[in-house]
Amino acid sequence: MGQPNPVGVLDKAVAILHAVADEPATLAELVVRTGLPRATAHRLAVALEGHRLVRRTPEGSWAPGPALAELNRGTPDLGEIAVRHLVALRDATGESAQFYVRDGSSRVCVAAAERTSGLRDTVPVGARLPMTAGSAAHALLAFTPAEEVTRLLPAASFTARTLLDVRRRGWAHSVAEREPGVASLSAPVRDASGGVLGAVSISGPVERLGRRPGAEVVGAVLDAAAAISRAGR
Amino acid sequence: MGQPNPVGVLDKAVAILHAVADEPATLAELVVRTGLPRATAHRLAVALEGHRLVRRTPEGSWAPGPALAELNRGTPDLGEIAVRHLVALRDATGESAQFYVRDGSSRVCVAAAERTSGLRDTVPVGARLPMTAGSAAHALLAFTPAEEVTRLLPAASFTARTLLDVRRRGWAHSVAEREPGVASLSAPVRDASGGVLGAVSISGPVERLGRRPGAEVVGAVLDAAAAISRAGR
DNA sequence: ACTTGGCGTCTCACTGTGCGGGATGAGAGT
């Protein structure tokens, strides 16, 4: 039982959508990725196809369908919204800034503003990073339902206690978790119900950011997260 | 009964997603827009929220959720794919070219390449047009399940016969349907299962395009549609 | 040529899930 308010058919259908999100899947692969019986996977995939939420590739695999883009069209792109706040954050702190969104067991950088000169951490837009390391992972997971977090913690370089601290403070900090010599500081961006939309981060060398971030830097990251949250509503 | 392979819970859940796609809705508005009983609408909306397919706005309304973007992230944006084919089509035909996707009872221009000089038809990217007029509407609807088409035909300036012709020929033509003095020519872009992803169009003054399009122009539109179809797989 | 195995599709008896009317509580307005 993974969902707080389970509707079985919906839970299974969404499992199918996630199963094909990263890579198309044959029916057999879909069965493996979702754990559903073959008849059930087939029946629900065909129903999703009817709603254009999945489609079949020329090879006969299942893939995300055009209705996903249509359903989301009216929603402002958080990456686009985030950019100007990241530029302001970069200028305020002197470090590269990024905005991450969660994608299953990964996080994706959907917007970035790089420090323009000198030593800097670079995360290209589109980069996919793990949810098992880095302060952005902490920020993305801290307010996520416990069931989902429990699955990830065994492979993570942080603990439930780390996430408790993030919930208390409202921000996350890590040193050399994702990459040696790099420190980062992140804050979650949340919607009106507290749902996590993404995470704002700054990152740079430990020598500059320090092992414990200054209040001014923390404040700047929190301000950027709040601004993106307001703009995304 | 609207879907060929109905799964009731899924049908209702997707109705909710469509109900909030264009404009957030309070629960009361959701009930009106979907026709579902209040308890059902509430229960399924909460379940969708659990999956992050909907979210609540600060005002307490339901709106599209971040998982829609996540589920679609790996899918190439057809608009981006289409642009260079539209440029080639514009250059080949000397008319403005657009790519439309369907959005419920509307169509949206997601990519365009305008004729650079002289008299031209302009449809800005992002423009939302009705499905009741214009050759792009014909192209988008011709291969759509009959149930969906039947609902639109009473308000349309074309008939089921028009759509039959489109299915036979593979392209659609209209004169002064959406706008006086403008003719257009469109072809559907379909996926491997024949599902409609969008429609490629050219449009311009009747004086240039004529009341009956030339074979060369038709061929260029069909080629562009096929190229986008291949690129989107 | 024949056999075998894997895959996608379909059927249908069965049962567990989802339904939705109505109760409840909160908040706003009078």
Place this chain on the structure above:
DNA sequence: ACTCTCATCCCGCACAGTGAGACGCCAAGT
């Protein structure tokens, strides 16, 4: 204090969804 509207929740019951197994197709192996 009272009324009204809205969102939330409960739970008995009917039927929608389940999934094992049959079927057809196709490709690979013998």
